[in-house]
Amino acid sequence: METWRRLAARVAAALAAGLAFTALTAAAAEPSSTSSTLSRVEKSGVLRVCTTGDYRPFTDLQPDGSYVGIDIDQAHLLAKALGVKVDFVKTTWPTLMQDFIAGKCDIAMGGISVTLARQKVAAFSTHYMVDGKTPIARCADADKYQTLQQIDQPDVRVIVNPGGTNFQFAKDHLQHAEVIVYPDNTTIFQQLVDGKTDVMVTDGTETLLQHKLHPQLCPVNPNHPLTYGEKAYLIPGNDLPFQDFVDQWLNLEIRSGEFKTVVNKWLG
Structure with missing residues (x-):
């Protein structure tokens, strides 16, 4: 009889320790104010x-x-x-x-x-x-890049900045176009203006601003972006x-x- 009492006491102590550990773990995971x-x-x-x-x-x-x-x-x-x-x-x-x-x-x-x-x-x-991913190109060429299929062609040069969602979009959706990774996001749109690349796919908000800064560039269907974001x-x-x-x-x-x-x- 004494053996069962000792066993019960050990089980109770183990359960108490387990509950205490669980409470401490939860407190550590849930920061207080x-x-x-x-x-x-x-x-x-x-x-x-x-x-x-x-x-x-x-x-x-x-x-x-x-x-x-x-x-x-x-x-x-x-x-x-x-x-x-x-x-x-x-x-x-x-x-x-x-x-x-x-x-x-x-x-x-x-x-x-x-x-x-x-x-x-x-x-x-x-x-x-x-917002959503939207093409931007020289206004004279904007009609050529109305759809993702038109953009993803071997003779199309798509410029992209590294590291963010623009890069991930190009990686996920462009299998045939020539993707040019350009490291300087502050001058990347000048590459489009100068004809060194054909199109960029970025957030619609940015395309609207870049059109104001570079009137030669036109957003392609900014009200109907290629993605939702x-x-x-x-x-x-x-x-x-x-x-x-x-x-x-x-x-x-x-x-x-x-x-x-x-x-x-x-x-x-």
């Missing part, structure tokens, strides 16, 4: 924002080292809502996720597309813009306090019309 990015940003007084600086109209690095664009204005507004200042952290499209996961910034902003691959290792705010802000995964704050701030921005004012400033 005190360990949230929100709390850390408020204590440091700085919101660190990763941005590429090469994707107009969202983010554009100036010669003096400052940044301008839709999401740069938004970053300043978010920092104001938090009561802190902004520190922009330079990144690139190929290294964006690596830099973000390494903790170099608290949030990433700058026309970032929501993708399942990025969602696996981080989280996104609610989306603030719906959303733009949002990249935030740490499993951090509900910070995500809730960013989502509510963004919701108020959109509802109040302030976000529209920012967009109209850059796109008209």
Whole structure:
């Protein structure tokens, strides 16, 4: 009888230890408000924002080292809502996720597309813009590139910047066209203007801006893009306090019309 009592006591102790371990594991996986990015940003007084600086109209690095664009204005507004200042952290499209996961910034902003691959290792705010991949070409040639089939031909030179969703689109959809990977996203459209390439497929918002900057270039059916996409802000995964704050701030921005004012400033 004593043996059964001892056995029961050992089982009870093991179950208690297991439950305690489960509780500790859950607590570690679910950050409290005190360990949230929100709390850390408020204590440091700085919101660190990763941005590429090469994707107009969202983010554009100036010669003096400052940044301008839709999401740069938004970053300043978010920092104001938090009561802190902004520190922009330079990144690139190929290294964006690596830099973000390494903790170099608290949030990433700058026309970032929501993708399942990025969602696996981080989280996104609610989306603030719906966009999609759209061709852009010299206006005289735009009729030649109305469909993906017309673009994906051996005699068509498609230019693409490395690392982001434009590159992934070309990789997934272009098997026959000549794909030219061009590393400088700030001068890539001049390659089209100069006739060194024929077409680029990028986000519709960017094609509209580039048409304003380079009237020789025309978006191809920007109201009917080749894909559906959303733009949002990249935030740490499993951090509900910070995500809730960013989502509510963004919701108020959109509802109040302030976000529209920012967009109209850059796109008209």
